[in-house]
Amino acid sequence: MDFNAILALVRDDFAAVDACIKQQLESRVPLVSEVGSYIVQSGGKRLRPLVTLLTARACGFNHGNAPVVMAGVIEMLHTATLLHDDVVDDSNLRRGRATVNAHWGNATAVLVGDYLVARAFQMIASLKSQAVFDIMSDATCVIAEGEVLQLINQHDPDTTEQRYLDVIHGKTAKLFEAAAECAAALTEPSHRGAMAAYSRHLGAAFQIIDDVLDYTSSASVMGKNVGDDLAEGKPTLPLIQAMKIAAPHEADMVRDAIRTGGLEHLQEIIDLVQRCGALDYSLARAKAESDAAIEALDSLEHSIWRDALADLARAALVRTH
Known part of the structure; x- marks a missing residue:
């Protein structure tokens, strides 16, 4: 199944999640509702609530609304982290639209993010x-x-691959993990461990590919500016690997760019990352995570929902945005 076919399996559930989120974003403070509507309309892949819904179905869910509420929780927490991230990173573009902080200011973005968490x-x-x-x-x-x-790793060219993996476990994979584990807890608790492992590996694969796209895609496709990670001094896996295998003078160029957040040599660094084998290495690491995610599904009974979860792990490797 491709991504659209996977989405189609839970289309009705997703409609219920959207209605749930819309209801929860209603507030007696008009600005909260206004910003909330703006966020919802900005779209996004909504992979995390998708994982929640597919997991619930794969674990036997067939009545009630608990997984729908849980999927809404996951999406709202994810959105809150994005609001806060954009303030920390001083980002002005997300999903092809102005960020909340660019539109309303940092204070509004932080406080509405807090509201979403609450x-x-x-x-x-x-x-x-x-x-x-x-x-x-x-x-x-x-x-x-x-x-x-x-934040600690930012502008630190000596960041190791393990420290990078620790970051993506916290900032990305952990919410994926919670999305699936909670769905299992609400439906079939015996699958909690397997689903947590599946989603943890899926989240890691997703983030590694996200970091690869910063050097292979375009702003119009990604919905964010090319080179944003480098401008923010983030030592992502493609850069970490490039510094390991590039010629010393090229590695020094990358190190200086991470240290200063400078984009003076952006095109040279993009060319370096693309030709030195750093992207192939990163893609192989992402595939290993995807394979581990699929393997974690072995304990589930065979179903179209389990197949969809496996196909989602495969789709994470070939996405363009």
Whole structure:
């Protein structure tokens, strides 16, 4: 199945998630509702709630609305992290549109992000599941730690591959992991471990590919500016590997760019990353994560939902944005 076919399997569930989010974004403060509507209309792949819905179905869900609420929680928390990220990174473009901080200012972006977190935990409370509360409490802490670790690594050309992997586990893979583990906890708890492993590896593959796209795609396709990671001094896997295998003078050029966040040599660095084998290495690492995700599904009964989860892990490797 391609990505659209996977989405089609849970189209009705997604419609319910959208309605749930819209309801939760209603506020007595008009600016909150206005910014909330802007965020929802900006679209996005919504992979994390998709994982929640597919996992619930793969684990036998067939009645009630708990997975729909859970998918809404995951999307709202993800959106909150994006609002905060864009402020920290001083980003002005996301998903092809002006960021909230560019449109309304940093203060509004931070405070609406806080509102989304608060709303999400109200929704978690409504599920009356201690397991879900425990998973999400842990996940939000790990995500915050991942963001701080990324800040520590910023402008540090000596960041190792392991430190990079620690960052992507916190800032990306952990919410994927929680999305699937909570869905299993609400439907078939015996699959919690398998689904957490599946989604953790999926999230890692997704983020590695995201970092690869910064050197292979365009702003019009990605919906963000090419070179943003380098401008922010982020030592992502393609850069870390390029510094390992490039000629010393080329590695020094990359190191200086990470240290200063300078884009003076952006095209030279893009050319270097593309020809030195760093992208092939990064793609191989992403494929290993995707393969591990698919292997984690072995304990589930065969179904169209399990097939969709496996195909989603494969699709993560070939996306263009």
